[in-house]
Amino acid sequence: MKKLEERIIKKIYKIETEKTIGQIISETVLIILITLSSMFIFSVIIEILNEQTSFDLFDFLRDDFETIRDNFFNNSLLFIRELPLPLIYILIGLLLLLIWLLFILAKNSSKIKNKLVSLYKFWLK
Amino acid sequence: MAELSDKDTIIRIRNGEINNYSYIVRKYTTSIYRFIERKLFKKEDVDDLVQNVFISFYKAIEKFDEKKPIKPYLFQIVQNELKMYFRSYKKDQPLDERIISEVKQEDFKIEDFKSLNNLEREVFKHISEGYSYEEIGKLFKKPLNTIKSIVRRGRLKLKKIYEKT
Numbered sequence: 001m002k003k004l005e006e007r008i009i010k011k012i013y014k015i016e017t018e019k020t021i022g023q024i025i026s027e028t029v030l031i032i033l034i035t036l037s038s039m040f041i042f043s044v045i046i047e048i049l050n051e052q053t054s055f056d057l058f059d060f061l062r063d064d065f066e067t068i069r070d071n072f073f074n075n076s077l078l079f080i081r082e083l084p085l086p087l088i089y090i091l092i093g094l095l096l097l098l099i100w101l102l103f104i105l106a107k108n109s110s111k112i113k114n115k116l117v118s119l120y121k122f123w124l125k
Numbered sequence: 126m127a128e129l130s131d132k133d134t135i136i137r138i139r140n141g142e143i144n145n146y147s148y149i150v151r152k153y154t155t156s157i158y159r160f161i162e163r164k165l166f167k168k169e170d171v172d173d174l175v176q177n178v179f180i181s182f183y184k185a186i187e188k189f190d191e192k193k194p195i196k197p198y199l200f201q202i203v204q205n206e207l208k209m210y211f212r213s214y215k216k217d218q219p220l221d222e223r224i225i226s227e228v229k230q231e232d233f234k235i236e237d238f239k240s241l242n243n244l245e246r247e248v249f250k251h252i253s254e255g256y257s258y259e260e261i262g263k264l265f266k267k268p269l270n271t272i273k274s275i276v277r278r279g280r281l282k283l284k285k286i287y288e289k290t
Contacts, residue, residue: 004172006152008179009147015180016143114141121144 013122017121020115031101045087054082137190138234149177153199160200164207166214174210178202240286241257248272 049055057079062069129137129148152160157178162171182189183203188200238246244265250263260273 001155001158004158004175005147005150007153007172008150008176011176011180012143012146012150012183015183111139111141115143118141118143 005101011117016115017119017123020119024112027101027105031098031105033039033093034098034101035112038091040092041087045084045091048084048087049082052082054079057082131195132191135186135189135195136248137184146183148183149195153196154179156196157199157203160203161207165210174203177206181206198255214255238283240282241279245275245282247273249279252276 060067060075076105131149134145134148138149154175158171158175161174161178162168165171165174175195177201178182182195182199185202189195238249241249248265251264252258256264258269258272260274262269265272
C-alpha cells in the first residue's frame with residue numbers, strides 16, 4: 001500500500017509540475033508578447049503623428065497662459081481627430097489585456113509561490 | 126504536526142500547498158483499494174484504478190465544495206472509474222470471442238446465433254461492445270422498452286436452443 005501511495009503522490013507531483021511550468025511559461029510569453037506588441041503599436045502611432053506633424057498642434061504650449069487657455073480645447077480636439085483611431089483601439093485593448101493578466105498574476109502569486117516551494121521540496125530534497 | 130481536517134487540507138491544496146494532498150492519499154487509499162479490489166476480476170488493474178481515482182479528485186479539487194465530506198465524493202469517482210473500466214473491458218472482448226467462450230462453457234454452437242434475426246444479432250453485438258440499452262435505443266432509433274424486449278426475445282431463443290441440446 002505504501003508503494004501505491006508513493007506512486008500516486010509522484011504522479012500528482014508530475015501532473016502539477018507540468019501544469020505549473022506550462023502556466024508560468026505561457027503567462028510570461030503572453031505578457032512579453034503583449035508588451036512588445038503594445039510598444040510596437042505605440043511607436044507606429046508616434047511615427048504616424050510625426051509624419052502628420054500633429055505634434056505641432058501643441059506648439060502653443062510654449063506661449064503665454066492666455067494663448068494656452070484659448071487654444072487648448074480646440075487644438076486638443078484637432079489632435080484627437082488626427083489620431084489613427086484603429087491603432088489606438090488596438091493599443092487600448094492590448095493594454096487592458098496586459099493589466100488583466102498582471103492582475104491575475106498578482107492575485108495568484110502566493111498560490112504559484114506555494115506550489116513552487118512544494119515542487120522544489122519534492123523533487124530536489 | 127497536528128492532523129488537519131479534510132476541509133483545511135482542501136483549502137491548503139487550493140492555495141498551492143500541494144504537499145498536503147499526501148494526507149488525503151494516505152487517509153483514503155486503503156478503503157478505496159479494498160473496495161475496488163472486491164469488484165475487479167484482474168487484480169493487477171486495481172492499482173491503476175486507485176491511481177486514476179486520486180488523479181481525478183486532484184483535478185476536480187478546485188470545483189470541490191470543501192464543506193462537503195471527501196469520502197462520498199471519492200466513492201462517486203470510484204463508481205465512474207469502475208463504469209469506464211467495465212465498459213472498456215467489454216470492448217476488449219469482441220463478439221466472436223464471447224460467442225466462442227459461451228460455446229465452450231454452455232455448449233452453444235455458433236449456428237445457434239444464426240437463429241436470431243438481424244436486429245437481435247446487431248443488438249447483442251452492441252451490448253457485447255459495451256453500449257448501454259439507452260445508447261442502443263438511440264442508435265437504432267427505437268424506444269428503450271423495445272430494445273429490452275428484443276434482448277429478452279433473443280435470450281429466450283438461445284435458451285430454448287440450449288435446452289433442446
